[in-house]
Amino acid sequence: MTTATYAGHDVEVDGEGFLEDPSEWTREMAPEIARDAGIETLSAEHWKVVDFMRAQYAEKGTGPTVRVLGKTSGVAIKELYELFPKGPAKTAARIAGIPKPRGCI
């Protein structure tokens, strides 16, 4: 476990940069996490997905997979990959401060 500093706060992150405690996340941290994840600026479209991830996590306790994102977020899978080239569900979850979505076993 390592510590990262986002928006002036020290937070614990795992080996892949996911926040250990989603409740520590603030909106101000998102652009800085995004830069660490290789996304220079968060557009309104990025935010739409990030907010959706947060809402799904609050409701279900887990972030959606890419396939569910494509079906429910209002952003098509092709577009999701344009926004988050390294994997939409994973990257958006990291920026949203929630745990890495586990596809099923």
Add this chain to the structure above:
Amino acid sequence: MANRIVVLGGGTAGTLVANRLRRRLGREEAEIVVVDEDDRHVYQPGLLFVPFGLAHVDDLVRPRHAQLHTGVDLVERAVESVDLAAREVRLAGGSVLAYDVLVVATGAVLQPEETDGLTGPGWMERVFTFYDPAGAAALADAIAAFERGRIVVSVVDMPIKCPVAPLEFCFLADWYLRRRKIRDAVDLVFVTPLDGAFTKPVCNHELNGLLREKGVEVVTEFSTGTVDGPGGRLVSYDGREVAFDLAVVVPLHGGAKYVERSPGLGDELGFVTVDEHTLQSRSHPEVFAIGDAAGIPTSKAGSVAHFAGEVLVENVVQVLAGAEPTASFDGHTNCFIESGFNKALLIDFNYETEPLRGHFPSAVGLPLLRESRLNHLGKLAFEWLYWHVLLPGHDIPGVGTAMPERGKSIPERGRPRERVG
């Protein structure tokens, strides 16, 4: 008046649950009705062997009604929708079946049409799936005629039935091609959306090692967006390509179609949302789901349905008696992984404990997470157990519902929490 329990689906889960319920409840207590659209019960684990000529589809199919105990009625009809508020199942043709308890056990369906190009030109010619009987049989012919080139085994996305089956396919293909003395002329490639062969660390390490040993190339984190049959390539959403001469694709899975037509019943993918421990719907206490149809964080595998069966039956009985369900499923899963050359591995795990080394079901038993001939014999013996012990709803002697810990090398930190109930 007797209660009516309606079980949707006469596959592995539906059959074993109906039979267990029939033994548990007298006829004066409950009428039990199973609904399925046909009378063909397929032994699905056998499909893996069909492409290599080791099994034939006809031998894997038996009538559904013959697997159901006396006193369980089979209605051969497709389901149109479920009306949760009215507690009614609407059947194709317009008839309506009211229920006191509903058990959804309609499994997972293949959705190859959801992937761009998959069912287009080349489908069933150079692009196949072995996940249904017709595909497995057609693939057998294609593989028998295959002489040289690239065979690509691809999982489009999770969840899928039996997540180890695509790996087993690679292992068996390696064995089969060696036996035909053409292994050197064929590249075997495994393509997965996951970041490794399996999601759990110890098992992932073991299976990645086996793939490497057998010379199977592994392409990870590949989300297949398009299958180009004529061009012989898979294209991922992030623009990567994998070329193939023969593609063996595990298509997207979803719940049965009627789930979408039944407001409040399922999730985005059509799986039925239930509590992972009680298997009961959170919004409708008289509704349960089991097997591949259930939206719980287990593998979609027959062993899960078997181990969950006892829990579900207990909870249905409690709900009929007006009580809260107290039986709790631990996510117990047990899979043989055929690795070729008459060997297999066995894995055994649950929600909290990943597959580990050791022996099953106790210190004296089948070796876990290690290739052995004994496990291969276990896999073969399982077909008999399936028809004669699992489906009738009996326990396998010596193998309980909860995952056994004795015999396993459990690291201190990984030791599961005590569970009450």
